[in-house]
Amino acid sequence: MNYITLKSPPVREERLGTGVAFGGTAGELRCAQREGCINRASRAFSQTQGCQFTLSLGIINSLRNAVIIMHGPIGCGSCSIGAVGASQSFKRMRDPNAEGLIWLNTNLNEADVIAGGENKLKEAIRYADKEFRPETICVPISCVPSLIGDDVDAVVAELQAETAAVLIPIHCAGFKTKAMATAYDDVYHGVLRHLVKKPNLREDQRTVSDDLSDLRRKYRDSRTVNLLNVGSMSRQDEAELERLLNAIGLNARWLPCYSSAEDFRYALLSALNVSICGTHDDYFIEHLKVLYGIPYVIDTMPIGRKNTARWLLKIAEHFDLQDRAQQLIDAESRELDEALAQFRPYLKDKRVFLGGGEIRVVATAEILQDLGMKVIGFKGHHYDRFAEPLFESLEDVDDVLFNVATQQPFEQINLVNRLKPDLYIGHTGGGNLSAKQGLPLLPLFGPTYNYMGYSGVFEVARRIRRILANGQFNKKIARHCPLPYKASWYEQDPFHYIKEA
Template sequence: MPKLLTENLKYNYLSADEPPVRDERVGGCIAYCGSCSSFQGDFKSGCAQAQNRKFSQSGGCQLGLALGIINSLSNVITIVHSPLGCCSGLAGMAGVRNSNRASRGLTTEDQTFIHTNMDELDVVNGGIDKLTRAILYADKEYHPEVIAIVNGCVPGIIGDDIDSVVRELEPQISARLVPVHCEGFKSRFVSSGYDAANHGILKYLIRDPKEYPQLTEDAQIKYDFAKKYRISKTVNIFNVGSNSNGDEVELSRLVSALGLIPRVVPLNASVDVLDHLGEAALNVSICATHDDYILGHLKERYGTEYILDVLPIGINCTNTWVRKIAAHFHLEKEAEKLIEQENKELKEAIAPFVEILKGKKIFVGGGETRILTTADFYHSIGMELVGVKAHNVDRFVENLLQDIDNPDLVVEVAAGQPAEELNVLSHLKPDIYIGHVGANGWVTKLGIPNIPLFGMNINYMGYSGAFELARRAARALKNTNFSKNISRYIGHPLTEEWMNLDPKDNMIQGDLF
């Protein structure tokens, strides 16, 4: 797998109150349907980035992605500054948060959200007074370590200056105040929400490590030596919201097997852990879309090198992930010994599943890096990859696309858009679908058996994750009666005219308005 070139990217954005949107920073494509070969050419020429769709359904929300990161932190109170509708999913988000923490053996905490409930009068007069009262109340009533102010679309449109409020109130507040700008109307890329949350973490929660002046001179020397040794062996593994605890345990196991010290961050981390985030020899991303902004800044601030160009899913990509980490520490021999042993055991274990899956048609939909590495694994064990659907495509997976050896492979780019995806699937007729959470219900109505692309309680990454990918797909294909019965007796709501439409006909070059 070729190295991803990111040397031309600069990340000196922390002097600004909010990060640049991805449209400006990395570019990318949010609408496409065509062959892999045509997409590769159109992406290089810029034509793919200029495409839109005639009929469009809703996509994701930047505020939701930003909250997914911020809400995972320990002892944080979140203030959502927006009209009431933006908090409609917060109760479920709090439940997911505590489930995730419990699965990792972390203390569960009451998740408290405060909402400014902007109304029509606030749109005219501004909502700053409500926000100020909410911040003072949160600090007095709950005494959190962090108060995050998540800004919705409406205050962004009317110009509420949440950063001025933060600067004014900081001397009066014991908590750290973190403004998060995730106004969705500013970007076509829902993944800009990741940058918004990481911008707040970088600017307000990562501080220079604290010294311990109370130590004697001799004790300080010993402490500094031990600290330097620990940092020289520490590998930060940057987790994402789609990680399970099993994924984190597996990746930590592989890093430990090389004689290194794994540390999983930033989701579910404490403020103290974030303070020491710069104390690492290497930062390792498992999703470039999620992490490039924070890893780039950490390199510029602390000089910490990072690995960004591979996600450890499947045999080939996990091998590459291990080799890249080992190479940074000159542990190539240790890596090859580990890879040889793991590959031998894994291939023997999945042999019965490979016999079931070989020759079956598969379609994979979800986040760009995740789908391409997942597709690579299934293709490597003999399945026929007929199509992929990415939420968006940017420069971080351009080389992964070039590795695809099937020029006719169907590539769809769409965040959400279930009607369009069902149209594509009805033409391709895969034997099994691997897709993002939320898509599986629609796909079942087509009669296609499927498994989720990720799950909070399921291991997908590393070598043990590859075993689970093979096992779960084989199990889904053993008995397909459920999806067939759903299709027969319920069906989907889309018209025959829509389903017969060539999906490429829904694309249009340039903006509609």
């Protein structure tokens, strides 16, 4: 795979055969994926979802010393308002002096739709470079400039000579794909083409280096892995994964969220790239292998003890550290068993529906089975081969229902109404709808909570125990606030509106 000479990456429907509409069992879904036919369906009715523009912001809004220029009408990027506080506090966990999120909007209007928005973008880039002196300026390109034919790459090529900041166009027009995870490819594409380059070590050294410190550095790098974090992770998750790696003698560098420009350069010195979520990273690490010869591991997501062990062993294997890793896994697992004992009686046989990113829902299901709970339904934003390894940690899920849908709560509400779970674990933004079905609710992720590694299993168990112990708020809201669907919809097949594309 090498798409790096293209202006923008291919969409995932084409590159990975990603599907966004499916209703059936997990077994049927995996079979359809293997046969390569899950990307052939769409919907005759749909509700609002996200687009690759909004999802791109998940990474680029987190970059340190960066200014974001939303190239589009004034509404594009408006959602960043909610990220202002979190972006600042999470950046400051890395660098106490970090600036908060700065973003501008080129504010395209009717005249620009006719005349083109390139001049406005040039003005905005010059202004951002002069006024804020950032290391990088990211330009996510929305639908309007894509439709009217703005050549943003040409603008960037022209201005790069006069700006101090590195300019990164992100081709993420929402209409181009319904598999919004293509956003990650868009961001990495821009990063790979404009930001990633070998660090100039000689320039960085203040004194003449000696052979010994050179060797020390090389040894340290040979024992360092790049961990590719995702926007839904917390600092606690990072600390837990780092703890496990340190315990087997490895160091971690974190990319891309909350990184600064130089982090992307030094990352090229590491010995291995490690994916945490296959949906995020394959485009980036495959290209790093092709372009810079860095090997990678992309397999499972370290949520749940089996997945964590598998993740850790895959990394250890690369460094021939399996024995140390296995010892650590055994010790952690024993400790976890002791810690979980207090929760098991409360959680046994409780029935759970999970909705959200397909990697994350299947991974989280492992924790539930570990606790003796029953997984009775999945909903994933999309589906492709990267969810496959996660099924290996689960038992008896072939007949469990799997709905592939980016948001589309009407399908899920219908499904949940039939399945009647005891608990719903879901992606952010849909909580208010599931609560109206009276269900206790655990957020599928939260950037201030720990879900990953061994401590993550304990934290999830502890939180489910608490949530199940007092579900009154949700019961009451369900009693007073009905959902807005027609009664006839609940009689209908939940997958009625899925059709051949």
